[in-house]
Structure formats: structure tokens, C-alpha cells
Amino acid sequence: MQILTIFKNTVVGTAFVFLALSFTAVVFSQNPSPSPTPKPTPKPEDEEIRIDTELVNISVRVIDRNNRPIGNLQKSDFKVFEDGVEQQIEFFSKGEVPTKYTLLVDNSGSLRQLIDQVIEASKIMIAANRPGDETSVIRFISSDKIEILEEFTQNKNDLNDALENMYIEGGQTAIIDAIYLAVEKLNQSQPKGKDAERTRQAIVLITDGEDRASYYNENQLAELLKESDVQIYVIGFVNLLSSEKGFISKSPQGKAKAFLERIAGQTGGKVYYPAGGADLNSIARDIASELRAQYSIGYIPTNDRRDGTFRNIKVVVVDGPKGEKRIAITKIGRVAEKGGSLPQP
16 A cells, blocks of 8 residues: 555656646747847948048137237137138137147356256246146257257156256257257157147247257258147347347347247247346246147148148137237148048048
């Protein structure tokens, strides 16, 4: 009886299991497991389209008749022309942007009595650096004595140490060569992409302005400046030079002044003429402010030919509410990229 009972329970259990499995099979046969959902094929309009464009960026200072900076202007106050054709402003900023600049200091004998004050004034400019600003330090005398004391860095201690390593040497001053090298270094370190739209580049040149023996000439420097987005600010100790004119030529002081104003004017920069070392600290503060009290403007040129030609740039600012004249200062033009016309969207 005991065995029979067990057997009967086994039969019943087996039957139950069989029925359960049969029911499960029916359910699964009626509701088969879903197959993986295929990923939708991207539509052509979903594909990323890359359009190669040439965004031109310019830094603009705005002053009044008394050379005082004017702030708080809006995008609508500006008009930009390239070769006489008005351009649509795509990017506009009146806030501070990161600044990358080189302190380019003449270490020739003419600045012997001023070098300590020049170093202290340079430290004032470095102290004014904001987060994101980068500075390099270059000393120069002749063409074979142009020395990079500190590459671009945000470290103010390293920059101050580099300034302390300056010393006066004899030699034939090569101002053009020193500027040429500084511009090339800035071009090589220029950020790419969106960062380039928001970075200002400049050189602060401290010299007496008399070039004696450069390898490059001023025309070659002018061509390089046309291809670069670099502003040049100058502290020119031209009063150290003779003011006596020749029979048919300018005085050394007059020549130096004209040269410095040409390179600063071409780049939208500015020249300062200190009477002596006592003026340097206030000038340093002014330059530090000038570097940041500017407007950044970007536009995509209507002339999309990449033919390497020079294009004139003019910026016009509307007059103030009481007819106050507003003067825009920027670089005189740019050289278009080479490589044919831009692809059309």
C-alpha cells in the first residue's frame, strides 16, 4: 500500500507537470518572444553636415576726440565693411576675453638708465593679468641676440623671474627682427576653433624706436602683420634719440616716431611716449586696461574667394546721443586664406 500510494502520487504529479508544460508551450506558441527591434536607418537630414567657413575676428578700440575709451556700446552701434561692402556681424563681445601677449623689451645700451624701471613697469602689466591670460617675455638687442626668456605661460612668478634676468648689452638694435619673431611665435601659438574667436593677441614693445641692423625690412614686417591678428602697443623712448634733422632727412627721433606709429596704427594698437621712467607705471596700467577694454567682432566675409588677396577693413561706430564723435580703431585689413572658394551649403 505504501508503494502504491507513492506511485499514484507520482503519476498524478507527472500528469500535473505534463499539463503545466503543455500549457506553457501553448502560451509561448501564441506569444512568441519578440525579435530585436532594428535600429532606424538615419535619414539624410539627420546626417552631420560640415561647412567650411572663414570667420574673420577683429579687435576694436573705440575712443572719443580726446582719446578716451568708450565702453557700453552694443552690437547695433557697429558696422563692419570689407573692401567697401558691409558685413553681417556674427560674433560680438564687449566683455573681457583671454589675452595672449608678448613683452618685447629692448636691452640695448640706449635703455641702460631705464632698465630697472622698465622691469618694474612690466611687472605691473603682468600683475594685471586675468585668469586665462598668457604672457611671454623676449629680450632683444641685435639680430643674433633675440632671446625668449619665458614662453607663454599664466604663471606670474615665472614671468617676473624672467624679467629679473634682463640685462643691458652692446649691439646694433634689430627692432624689426624682434617684432617679426614675436609675431611668428604668436601665430604659431594661436588657438584653433572656437577658442580663436575669444582670444586677443598683442605685443607690448618697449624700445627707443631706432632700428640699426635688422635682417628683415619694414615692408616684409608689414606683410606679416597683414596676415596676423596681432595688435602692437609701444612704449617709445624716442626722446633718447637726437632731434637734429639732416638737410633732406628726418631726425633719428622723427624717423623712430614715424616707424613706431606705422606699425601700431597698422595693427590697431597704440604708441606711448614717456618723458622718462617716472611715467612708466601709469602707462603700464593704461596698456593693461587698453588690452581688455575692447570689442571683439567676428564676421563671415561675403567675398568667399580664397585667393590670398589683401582686403581692407573699416569699422564705423554711430555717434553718441549728443553728437559725440566715436572713433573705431582696428587693423587696416587682412589677407584672405588661400585654397579656392568655400564650398556652398
